[in-house]
Amino acid sequence: PSLNIPSEVVGPNGLVTYNRESWNVQSWRIRNVMWHGYHDGNSGEYYVQTWAAIRVIAGIGSYTDYYMTDPVVANLVNTLSYQNPNNWDASWSIIPEREEALWNANTKRQESGWFQTYCSNIADHGNYTVTLPSGVHAIARNTSGQTYGDYTGSMTLYDDDDFMLYADGSYQGEISATITPTTIKRHSSDAGNPDACVIYAPDVPDTQRLFVSLAVGQSPLGGSFRANFTGATGDAQLQKTDNRTKEKLAGATFGLYDTKDNLLKQGVTDENGQWNVTDLVFGDYYFKEIAAPKGYALNPAKLPFTVDGIREVVTVSMANEPKKVPFQFIKQDAETKEPLKGVTFVLYGCDEKHTHNNLQDDKIKSCWQTIVGTRISGTDGKIEFGNLYAGEYQLVETKTLPGYAKPMGQWRVTIDPEAAETVKITAKGTAPSFVKDGGVLKVDNQKNNKLPFTGGNGDHRVALVLAGMVLFLAAGMFALILKKRKLRNPKESSGKIERKKENEIEK
Structure with missing residues (x-):
């Protein structure tokens, strides 16, 4: 049965030609007898028995x-001739339930659907082996619906068992393979004339005719599958705040990077201090600030995070330090411009959001009560308050040197890191104005014998107090003169008294 149909062979007397005749005499039974009958390794007797069974079926001889x-012979004719060769026209196929892998929130992994195998006309079942790429697992299911195995690298299953694939959320790729089970399909080698029965008649006299059916062919079964892993996705949220006030910061520009430092996306925090990124394939990432909000220092730190499905949204937070501006100045003599040592200043802040009072007063508790710092000028006259955050401050000279007049006013200090003039000082009351000398802020102190230099808004309360004191003294002296004169001249007429009063007033 395994040999091809002969066309010509070399006989004892040389070349022998065979004439081919085709009959339709139940060739499929003859085929079956040839398949079940003689095979290599059987005895010659079995060969003769096979030959006899064929002649019986074909009706040749008496x-x-x-x-x-x-x-x-009887078994071959009566039984085996009706039994096709094993796996004759067998079929085997793979039908996918779903080729696209989906994220399973319960098992925390991407899973394909079941790849179901279908067998038909298979007598001798075999198995198949599939190679799996790194990172992909397979689970099998038998015909009873029971699952087994957790394969990596490769899997070997029976040809009527199903399988499914899974991977973690970060896996991406398409898996495809053609599967060849060990089961061999049997079939006619002549698809155009599958039921032909062939007799070869040699042209040599007295030579017996050879009766055969079509040869039985064989080929492997096969099936293919495809599974697509796009990677499970999740969301991430960046939250930006002020590290002092914890207020939400808008306007920060961030980049989203993978572990290979590739910039994937770029965005800006909204009014809630947030930047939301959606549909990130599971894996490792990091945020990094590209541009800080106005008034804040850039934070160069990387913010790593992992999207893994454990949390619906992965939240990452970063705080920014507001920019600071150094504040320092020199206290000097108004005339000699020599630095003054030992002058005490206090810098106040106010935590309330309101219109600030012009002057600091310990009796007013709603404004300028937070002491930022107290400094005393050194031999170089320098006062340093270090780096200050943006905002308004109140500067007060609390103690000056003997022989010098302490200013009756104060100074409003405005810090703005983004402005061209980062430090702006405005005099309040009769405080002397600050001047900038070669980029250095300086302020004068007048000696006591000098009238104070009025700067800023000009507070005239001191002058009004002095004028009131003069008027009060003058009125008192006038009243005393009148009283003494009346005691010396008690009998003078009222008219005379009035005239004398007028004369004294004129004096």
């Missing part, structure tokens, strides 16, 4: 009854 007395 010894049919005699041949059928042999039990092997």
Whole structure:
């Protein structure tokens, strides 16, 4: 059965030609007898029995009854001739339930659907082996619906068992393979004439005709599958705040990077201090600030995070330090411009959001009560308050040097890191104005014998107090003169008294 149909062979007397005749005499039974009958390794007797069974089925010769007395011949004719070769026209296929892998929130992994195998006309079942890429697992299911195995690298299953694939959320790729089970399909080698029965008649006299069916062919079964892993996705949220006030910061520009430092996306925090990024394939990432909000220092730190499905939204927070501006100045003599040592200043802040009072007063508790710092000028006259955050401050000279007049006013200090003039000082009351000398802020102190230099808004309360004191003293002296004069001249007429009063007033 395994040999091809002969066309010509070399006989004892040389070349022998065979004439081919085709009959339709139940060739499929003859085929079956040839398949179940003689094979390599069997005895010659079995070969003769196979030959006799074929002649019985074909109706050749007059010894049919005699041949059928042999039990092997009878079994071939009566039973095996009706049994096709194993796996004759067998079929095997793979039908996917779902090829796209989806994220399973319960198992925390991407899973394909089941790849279901379908077998038909298979007598001798075999198995198949599939190679799996790194990172992909397989689970099998038998015909009873029971699952088994957790394969990596490769899997070997029976040809009627199903399988499914899974991977973690970060895996991406398409898996495809053609599967060849060990089961061999049997079929006719002549698809155009599958039921032909062929007799070869040699042209040599007295040579017996050879009766055969079409040769039985064989080929492997096969099936293919495809599974697509796009990677499970999740969301991430960046939250930006002020590290002092914890207020939400808008306007910060951030980049989203993968572990290979590739910039994937770029965005800006909204009014809630947030930047939301959606549909991130599971894996490792990091945020990094590209541009800080106005008035804040850039934070260069990387913010790593992992999207893994454990949290619906991965939240990452970063605080920014507001920019600071150094504040320092020199206290000097107004005339000699020599630095003054030992002058005490206090810098106040106010935590309330309101219109600030012009002057600091310990009796007013709603404004300028927070002491930022107290400094005393050194031999170089320098006062340093270090780096200050943006905002308004109140500067007060609380103690000056002997022989010098302490200013009756104060100074409003405005810090703005983004402005061209980062430090702006405005005099309040009768405080002397600050001047900038070569980029250095300086302020004068007048000696006591000098009238104070009025700067800023000009507070005239001191002058009004002095004028009131003069008027008060003058009125008192006038009243005393009148009283003494009346005591010396008690009998003078009222008219005379009035005239004398007028004269004294004129004096």
